[in-house]
Amino acid sequence: MISTARTHRSFFAYSAALLGLLSLFAVFCFHFPELLTSKEFRAAYTEQFARHLLLAGLVAAFVMGTLAILRDRNKRVALAGVASATLAVLLGGTNVTFDAIGKTPYSLGLDWFVISLFFSALVFVPLERYLGQRRISPLRPGWRTDLTYFFMSHVLVxxxxxxxxxxxxxxxxxxxxxxxxxxxxxxxxxxxxxxxxxxxxxxxxxxxxxxxxxxxxxxxxxxxxxxxxxxxxxxxxxxxxxxxxxxxxxxxxxxxxxxxxxxxxxxxxxxxxxxxxxxxxxxxxxxxxxxxxxxxxxxxxxxxxxxxxxxxxxxxxxxxxxxxxxxxxxxxxxxxxxxxxxxxxxxxxxxxxxxxxxxxxxxxxxxxxxx
Structure with a gap:
């Protein structure tokens, strides 16, 4: 018999996990901007904007993860989100400082992945929830595969x-x-x-x-x-x-x-x-x-x-x-x-x-x- 708990995924838990991981990636971008951020995309946003976005992600990850844990819904997933956000804070969070960004012959577009995924999900998840032609969950079958493709195409941009x-x-x-x-x-x-x-x-x-x-x-x-x-x-x-x-x-x-x-x-x-x-x-x-x-x-x-x-x-x-x-x-x-x-x-x-x-x-x- 399939457990009913496995058929009902917590939106808060998975959102916390995603936001916690994105926050951790963002902190890595602050630590290693030459290697992990795209020169072309850096011109599209300011450092202050990136820090504010990181703060919002950290707060949301902690709040959603805590709510999911208190509701006993997908606690392991929620804990992964809270743990990722905690590690991001321990690594410096929004207070990471860096010198002028140097030039490298190549770099990954991890910043492009983080910002693009954050705003795409922020816009389309609610739109599809209330204006969708079909009633499907954002966590529908195959979403992990598609998220991996999203990651690959953005990071390797x-x-x-x-x-x-x-x-x-x-x-x-x-x-x-x-x-x-x-x-x-x-x-x-x-x-x-x-x-x-x-x-x-x-x-x-x-x-x-x-x-x-x-x-x-x-x-x-x-x-x-x-x-x-x-x-x-x-x-x-x-x-x-x-x-x-x-x-x-x-x-x-x-x-x-x-x-x-x-x-x-x-x-x-x-x-x-x-x-x-x-x-x-x-x-x-x-x-x-x-x-x-x-x-x-x-x-x-x-x-x-x-x-x-x-x-x-x-x-x-x-x-x-x-x-x-x-x-x-x-x-x-x-x-x-x-x-x-x-x-x-x-x-x-x-x-x-x-x-x-x-x-x-x-x-x-x-x-x-x-x-």
């Missing part, structure tokens, strides 16, 4: 950027379209941004369709489609090879055509926001906007475990791209998929390590799979 830049800059340097570049660079930044969104979305949609129709590419992309529930965290489940391929394919035309840095940076921000939004469990009726922007219902049908939707809705920004490609399909009457995941569930194993090894193995089925 600089290495991914280096690899993408190296792979695209060489090719971009060989291409020369002076007349087209002059035309684009003469545009105001806002217009460059709109054109960049269309060009980048068309590039990624073409590659996206190739993922679905080329067997060896599908083995990488199947990892992303293996999520059995759709929420803001599910979009993080992407094989590292796919991250490199997709970001290279998207950045290449933007570099070749000479879009300004401001337009490209604005596009990068849009990608981060819309990628989370498109996967989110939000049952809001957006009406005509669903035919202008890729919103949750549109992208959820792309993830549907439904034979009629395995080759549609490849765009991540503009449904216009799918309309031009002949791959646009959105059912009327606000219908939503009843099930998500790959058609053959046994072909994708559970766990981030086995999922990363899966494309390189000849096995066609796994006993411990995503079903």
């Amino acid at each position: 600089q290495f991914i950027l280096i690899l993408v830049t190296a792979s695209t800059s060489t090719v971009a340097g060989l291409a020369a379209f002076p007349a087209l570049k002059d035309l684009i660079q003469a545009m105001p930044t806002w217009l460059q941004f709109l054109v960049a969104v269309f060009v980048a979305d068309l590039a990624q949609a073409l590659l996206h369709r190739a993922y679905h129709n080329t067997p060896w590419l599908w083995r990488f992309h199947a990892v992303h489609h293996s999520s059995r529930e759709m929420d803001w965290l599910a979009g993080s489940r992407i094989h590292l090879v796919e991250i490199l391929l997709t970001r290279s394919a998207v950045m290449l035309p933007l570099l070749v055509l000479g879009f300004s840095a401001s337009a490209v940076n604005a596009y990068v921000i849009l990608v981060g926001l819309q990628a989370v939004l498109a996967h989110a469990n939000l049952g809001i009726r957006f009406g005509w906007l669903e035919y202008v922007l890729v919103l949750p219902r549109y992208h959820h049908w792309h993830h549907a475990r439904h034979a009629d939707y395995i080759d549609v809705n490849y765009a991540i920004h503009l449904p216009l791209v799918d309309m031009l490609m002949g791959t646009f399909k959105l059912p009327p009457h606000h219908a939503w998929p009843s099930e998500y995941g790959v058609m053959k569930l046994e072909t994708v194993p559970r766990g981030i390590v086995r999922q990363h090894l899966m494309p390189f193995r000849s096995r066609k089925a796994y006993d411990d799979h995503v079903a």
